[in-house]
Amino acid sequence: MSAIGWAVSDTVSLTRRETMHWLRQPFAVIVGLLFPVLFFLMFGYLLGGGMTVPGGGGYRDALIPGMFAMTMMFGVEATMTAMGADAAKGVTDRFRSMPMSAVAVVAGRCCADLIQSALGLLVLVACAAVSGWRWQDGLAGALAAFGLLLWLRFAMLWIGVFLGLMIKGPQGTATVQILVYPLAFLSNVFAAPESMPAWLGALAEWNPLSATAAAARDLFGGPGFGGDSFAASHPLLLALLWPLVLTAVFLPLSVRKYRGLSR
Template identity: 40%
Template sequence: MSSLAATLSDSAVITKRNLIKVKRVPDLIVFATLSPIMFVLLFRYVFGGSIQVPGDISYAEFLLPGIFAQTVVFGSTVTGASIAEDLQKGLIDRFRSLPMSRSAVLIGRTIADAGLNIISIAVMALTGLAVGWRIHTSVGEAVGGFLILLLFAFAISWLMALVGLLVRTPEVVNNASFIVIFPLTFVANTFVPLETFPSVLRTFAEWNPVSSVVQSARELFGNTVPGAPTSDAWSLQHPVLYTLLWVVIILAVFVPLSVRAYRGTASR
């Protein structure tokens, strides 16, 4: 069997193992879906009445793409915490004793977590439909919107994989991730229009990749208003391209770094 075929086969086995673990620990699914539902309901009904959205669009349609982006980015932190937990429990040592590809553990972990994000998005979409969110574009464009969200989350999963390999305790991974990801998802166009930001924060938010992910989803779902004021920043004028550039850069940097860190960890 070729090296690539062996890696793909081993990755499929690890992916299946991680998905079976989710089935046996349903708390993972419950908490992964309750949090976005809570955010949707809180922002839609508690804060929505005081947030003005430019143009003829409901706050629910403005909000949901932002909630999608926030949830999949936070969901990617599961990768780092899970890898740190496997290291802590000695599972990585058991994988090392098997004749398997070194990168398969990371590939299988990130793919399985992408599956969790798909479930979270499906639950959020149903919740969004219940509170007034609608898609106004074609099926192909809508699928493209969901794919952009999942691709970006998949890239962030590899970044978090490196964090999990370096930190090694799930609690520290969660705390470190929260410190970085929380401001990234809030200093963006996630919940409020960028026009409300102070100038310095607005500039940061315009080039924040989370903002481009949200803007990409809004455009592909048809949750924008033609003629409404928009940012002049290139990143938000071409959000899909800017997001894809970030995905390529993150994967190009963190996939080899994560695999190298894993090999170094496994050799100890």
């Protein structure tokens, strides 16, 4: 079998290994799937009553695509924690001692987490549908929006893998988890960047999360926060480019870091 064939075979095996762990930890899986639903209910119903959307439209219709995007970003924590746990328990070292592809170890984790993220997105879409949300521009636009959301998640996976291999101990993991929240909230998910101070609004507009959220709103045909800047006017372009850049940076870094781990 060729090197590529071995890498694909090893990736499938390790993906199966990770998914089998879900059967042994059903509570953790259920909590992970329902956590975004809790955020949606909290911001959509408890805090969203007093929010308005520039240009008209319901706030909840603008919030839901942003919540989809934020769920994809929050997944970086689970990937980082799982990689760190495997490294701490010696599982990663055992894999490295076996004749298997170095890419397959990190790719298997990414594939399994991507499957779980797709399931979480499906649960959140079902919850939004129950609340009355519908996409307005047809199935093709909706599928494109879901593709962009998973594309962002794919990039976040490689960041999580790299951080999981870099950071040692639970304290470092907790620090990164705390930092994820400001990055997620410094976006256009909950409020229009134009309502923020100029410097803060600029940071929010150029946030990769904001690009995916704005592009998803456009593709779903729902209301958005708009804006006159380049980032606000070209969300689809940035939603494609940001994950590509992040993947191009962190995928090779993750593989290199894995290969450089001490035996």
